[in-house]
Amino acid sequence: MVGLVVVGFFILVALFAPFVAPAGPNQRVARPHEPPSAEHVLGSTRMGRDVLSQTIHGTRTSLMVGFVAGLVVTVVGVAVGVTSGYFGGRVDEALNLLTNVVLVIPNLPLMLVLAAFVGEAGPLTIATIIGLTAWGWGARVTRAQTLSLRQRDYILASELLGEPAWRIILVELLPNLTSIIGFNFIGSVLYALITEATLEFLGLGDPLALSWGTNLYHAQETSALRVGAWWEIAAPSLALVLFGSGLSLINFAVDEIANPRLRTLRVPKRILAALRPVGPAE
Numbered sequence: 001m002v003g004l005v006v007v008g009f010f011i012l013v014a015l016f017a018p019f020v021a022p023a024g025p026n027q028r029v030a031r032p033h034e035p036p037s038a039e040h041v042l043g044s045t046r047m048g049r050d051v052l053s054q055t056i057h058g059t060r061t062s063l064m065v066g067f068v069a070g071l072v073v074t075v076v077g078v079a080v081g082v083t084s085g086y087f088g089g090r091v092d093e094a095l096n097l098l099t100n101v102v103l104v105i106p107n108l109p110l111m112l113v114l115a116a117f118v119g120e121a122g123p124l125t126i127a128t129i130i131g132l133t134a135w136g137w138g139a140r141v142t143r144a145q146t147l148s149l150r151q152r153d154y155i156l157a158s159e160l161l162g163e164p165a166w167r168i169i170l171v172e173l174l175p176n177l178t179s180i181i182g183f184n185f186i187g188s189v190l191y192a193l194i195t196e197a198t199l200e201f202l203g204l205g206d207p208l209a210l211s212w213g214t215n216l217y218h219a220q221e222t223s224a225l226r227v228g229a230w231w232e233i234a235a236p237s238l239a240l241v242l243f244g245s246g247l248s249l250i251n252f253a254v255d256e257i258a259n260p261r262l263r264t265l266r267v268p269k270r271i272l273a274a275l276r277p278v279g280p281a282e
Helices: 002-015 051-087 089-104 107-118 123-133 136-150 153-160 165-201 212-221 231-258 269-275
Strands: none
Touching (some): 002 051, 051 089, 051 123, 051 136, 051 165, 051 231, 089 136, 107 123, 107 165, 153 165, 165 212, 212 231
C-alpha cells in the first residue's frame, strides 16, 4: 500500500505538473543558486530557475521513459519467452540463442555506445534503446515458467481438444503468467528509470529535454556541489530514490502474491486471545 501511494503520488504530479508547479520550468524567478526558503522551497539553479518546478516538470519525462521502456521490455520478453517455451524444438533453440546473446552483452555499455552513436538522444529514443536491449532476463524467466506450465493437464487437454496454439497461449498460459509479467514490468520500469537518468547524467541525452536526469546533468555542468548548491542535486536524486522505493515495495508485494511461501502470517487478535494460556488464578 505504501508503494502504491508513493507511485500514485508521482503519477498525479506528472499529470498535473503545470497546475502544481509554482513557476514555469525555464522561467527565471530568483537569484542564481539561491538556497531553499519559504518563497523557493527547493532553492534555485545557477540560471535562477526554481528547482521544485524543474523537478515537478521533469517527473513527466522520467515517468514516460520508465513506463514506455518497461512496456517494451515486458512485451518483447513475454512474446519471446512464451513462444520459445511453448513451441520448443528449433523455435526454442533459435530464440534461446538470441536471448543468450542479449544476456551476455552488457546492457549499460551497449546503451552507452548506441546513445553516443545516435547523439543527443531524446527521451523516446532512450526508451526505445532501453526496451530493445534489456528484455533478455524477462524472456528467460517467462520461458522457464512456460516450460513448467506446458506439461500441466489443462494444457494437454486443450491440445487434445484441437484448440489452436494462439488460443492456448492467450487463454490458458498468459493468465497463469500474470504474476511473472507484473514482476517483470515493475522491475523493468525501475531499471529503465535509473538507466535513463544515468545516460542523461553522462550527457548522452537531449539537454533541452526536462527530466530528473537532465536536471542532474545541468547541476553537474554548473558545479552545483562545488559552490555549495546541494539542493540542485538533492531534489532530482530524492525523487529518483522515492519513486524507485515505491516501485520496489510494489515489486515485493507482487513477489509475495506469486510465491505464497513468502507471505507473512497475520493472525487476528481474537484468535491470539483465544490461544493465550489461562493462568491458575483465572
